[in-house]
Amino acid sequence: MTSPSAPQFVIVMGISGSGKTTVAEGLAEHLGWTYVEGDDLHPAANVEKMRNGIPLTDEDRWPWLRKIGEWIDEHEGEGKSAVITCSALKRTYRDLLREGRPGVTFCHVDVSREELERRLAERKGHYMPASLLQSQLDTLEELSEDEPGVIVESTGGQEPVLREVLKALNLDAEGSAT
Template sequence: MSGVPDPDRPTDERPQFVIVMGVSGSGKTTIATALATRLGWDFAEGDDFHPEANVEKMAHGVPLTDEDRWPWLRAIGAWMDEHAREGRSAVVTCSALKRAYRDLLREGRDRVRFCCIDVPVEELERRLAVRTGHYMPASLLPSQLATLEALQPDEPGVVVHAHGDPQHVVAEAFEKLGLIDQAGSA
């Protein structure tokens, strides 16, 4: 890291939030839990905020609509608000596929940054083909890829290319986000 201050990096002690985003199979949970552990922050799995109707739709291979997603995104936002009131920073996973979704997650929250996990399509397909115990079928990957809107320069966040060892991905995320872990190291 250079000695130049990063204007997107929070410098005070107010609670902050990192949303690890990307399509299904990108490794959001793996990366987010490692970030939260290293930071000593709380962690939430965004999928846990889905209403049962959303889970049922996805389990049956039906893509979610914007109308399906709004209550889910608001629930994640409410969780972040609760943590902010309690003075606790956190990492949460959320596909956050569209700019409008990310805008909603940031609405009224100035301490939210995104970490987009970018994975080649062939690798995503391979991962989803062998994944077990998740309600979202691999058949929904094309709809997620079609919906995904890249982070824009005016959005607070970074893109991390997920290749190789997850610890390298976590290290890249730490560096790009300018985070400091519990031990005070970047």
């Protein structure tokens, strides 16, 4: 991680239904950091495609990823650390998000296909239909050892997951690297 005085950004990544939002909200609350739901930064055309069961292409995702990067840059300029949700399914997407941003690290929330199917079937009010699960699984490139971050299994409840993330990323309760 970067020095305690430099803003830090944890991008909570993973497949739709993995628990990114739950982990990110808990992490932001625990650390006292700003939180943004990356889905809220999607262009309207992307949301409409997903709502209609059409998988996004790289061309659809690049403007969204750049917008997330701009959001990070703005908050870094203000000296604010933050937690952001973003599927960040491919290495190239994560590379774009990290480019020129040494304070960015990833928390890959992993969960079994069966659990994803269960969660997506129960989820209400989200534009991402369960029918796009296979597309996301096909696109996913797991976080590599040479990428900054941690992979956590999200089936043990929020508190154990948060403890694991905080420990793995060397973050203390005040939100600085220990």
